[in-house]
Amino acid sequence: MSKLALIIKREFIAKVRNKSFIVMTFLSPLLFVGMGVLIGYLASMNKDSVTKIAIYDEVGYLKNDFKSDKFTQYTDLSLMPFEVAKDTASKSYAGLLFIPKVDSIQQLKEKVEYISEDSPSIEFISDVETVIDSALTTDNLKKLGFDAGKIESAKVNSSLKLSKFSGGESLKGLNEIKVAIGGIMGYLIMMFIIIYGNFVMRSVIEEKTNRIIEIIISSVKPFQLMMGKIIGNSLAGILQFLIWVVVGLVLMFVAQNFFGLQMGSGAVNPESVQIAQQSADFSKLQLYITEIMNLPLGLMISCFIIYFIGGYFLYSSLYAAIGAAVDSETDSQQFLLPIIMPLMLGVYIGFFTVINDPHGTVATVFSIIPFTSPIVMLMRIPFLEPEHYWQLILSIVLLFATFTLVVWFASKIYRVGILMYGKKPTWAELFKWLKY
Template sequence: MSILSLIIKREFIAKVRNKSFIVMTFLSPLLFVGMALLVGYIASMSKDSVTQIAVHDESGLLISEFKSDKKTEYTNLSAMPFSIAKDTASKNYEGLIYIPKVVAIQDLKDKVEYISEDSPSMEFINRVEFIVDTKITQNNLEVLGFDPAKIEEAKGDSSLKLSKFSGEESLKGLNEIKVAIGGLAGYLIMMFIIIYGNFVMRSVIEEKTSRIIEIIISSVKPYQLMMGKIIGNSLAGILQFFIWAIVGALLFFIASTFLGGQIGASSSVSPEMMDAATGSVDKMAKIQMYLNEIWNLPLATMSIAFLIYFIGGYFLYSSMYAAIGAAVDSETDSQQFLLPILMPLMLGVYIGFFTVINDPHGTIATVFSMIPFTSPIVMLMRIPFGVPLWQLAVSVVLLFGTFIFVVWFAAKIYRIGILMYGKKPSWKELYKWMRYSN
């Protein structure tokens, strides 16, 4: 046990003293904040830009339907000959909507043309098609003797009210918020597994290629060396996440304090601002309700489960990463073995986002939250919806039981592969190593 402790300590100290580890530990939160501010700034810039579109309507049937808004400004060039309008639009506008002269408005369904050097977005195409379709529909209704205005007035505009059996009001989009929270936790685990699993693999490859491993292995059992690397790197990762949480909390506190001070410092408020504030009372109440719903989630269970699946998932996959590192001589040779490891992780993300959101307690979501190779992601996405305790217990037992089983096989590959040089192993070769007896 003392030898294992020494290996864990060595791996942990080597990792936390690495310059890249130190820089990324304290720089990553700032990079995330910077990226968020940059995205917000770019989004605000895109809101200010208005797309200039020219319209040449020879029929005179649709020009009145193209009304400018905050995103798009339409300019009528119908008074010009088409050739001149086309030339003008090519120089001064994003594109030209050409509406030819037709006998009946129904003929416009496949005659309207958009001319531009760049392909338009699907949103713009759908908007133009909607304008044309609406005008044709109104004309068809008039031909049939119906009043389009009265039909529009007769249309209903319902809003489904959500509530719980206890009588409390529920909120729309709450499932999406739950999936987003669980998805974030699962995504963090997946990234941790990939990043630190690669660290374990590289560490094994470096020691193997430098032949230091031949000295180490003379006094340490391969199993102890492999477990020491896995645990040492996991402790470094937990420390990094802990520092990120502290730095993130400090940045959030500073930002909220700064914004609060800015709001409190405003001594004069314009009538326009008062109107906007009054109009946003309902929105603030909704936000408060969403925050209350998030607070009512099983946060303690989610936190404990995150730590458990964090450790179990990392140990499970890192043992395979360590075995691959021992089997190959370079990182390039490891690529053929990494895809089978990454596939379950990607499958877990796919199942989580496309199945859990629609049916969190369905058969597919439940089964994949039990399978050890996908449970660290899928189960964390199910927990916000409420998961029976027995399912959590079974999932955790299967996860750690599979880890023990996998690490036993991985140790066999590690024991033989760590001293093998100059030969690229195949899957058949790895299978033979696993069959060797101790």
């Protein structure tokens, strides 16, 4: 067996035998499921709660305009003395909406007051202001001789129909779905790079601080040692992801068969399906599913694997070089920010530019730049037409070419840094090491 294969085997076995790796491998799916259940439960609690608001309208201009619903309940306390109503509201209500006495309703534009101990939500403030604006607008229309009721009944809510030049119906929100699918893939790659890149760096630092690195490099080349650590940790990470998938499927099976949680087609009986098929909502859902299935899923999965490997190797070589250059994890912080920034930039560029203009200059450039392409290009792939595939090919070629170049530079830092102790290196010193 070659020396590189031995190093890969050693790193892989050391990682999978680690107690924290074993615990988190099987505990993480349970934590994610538990978190999802908790969030769903808390969300349902908020939906069931009703906010009670007291109204004190000294003239009676607006009290009838505030309508109670399942989330907000308005109670009129205008018949009480103001101080009594204020005291009652402070004890039994979330707040008091005070509408003062004015000569004209138009004077209420900036005089309505909401009294409470806690600051109200922006949504609540917006709803109250909307009611006030509507009442003042209606009053203005009446003064101008217009029939506010007829104007309101004449309003029309239009719905833009989307279609394709090739024929067939297009769907609203489809771009957001495409970006979300690519964004999830890109986010997984980013998290894998950060988590397992740190594992590589810690492994190098640990061997360096234990002073066993001198013995290791007496038998293998620094480049072989660095690549062995990168590949060994990546295999451990892939194994962990596969276990998470299996455990997730098992949890779904248990939830469906032992706890009565129905998923998929088993959750709906044939009669309800027949009724749903007659509705427009079900037809829309079918169109969305059809559009998603028409996406280049094979290409997306293949590119996910390619960018997963290329992105991880590119960044892990930098993590390994940093680990070799420092003596402790604390000293590494000054060098980690330039590594993490391109990943974060890729996420923001992807979500804020691809969704609006997937073929624009910004999205195209950052999907080709190797340090951001594993994230941005995955978001663009659902939008790519065959005439744009050259950009995908160029992005992959540049990614692996840059990986080769970065590994060469990182190995030069690595072979010098692993033997340096007791001094925090500066950026200038790292550049000097590249010349050795």
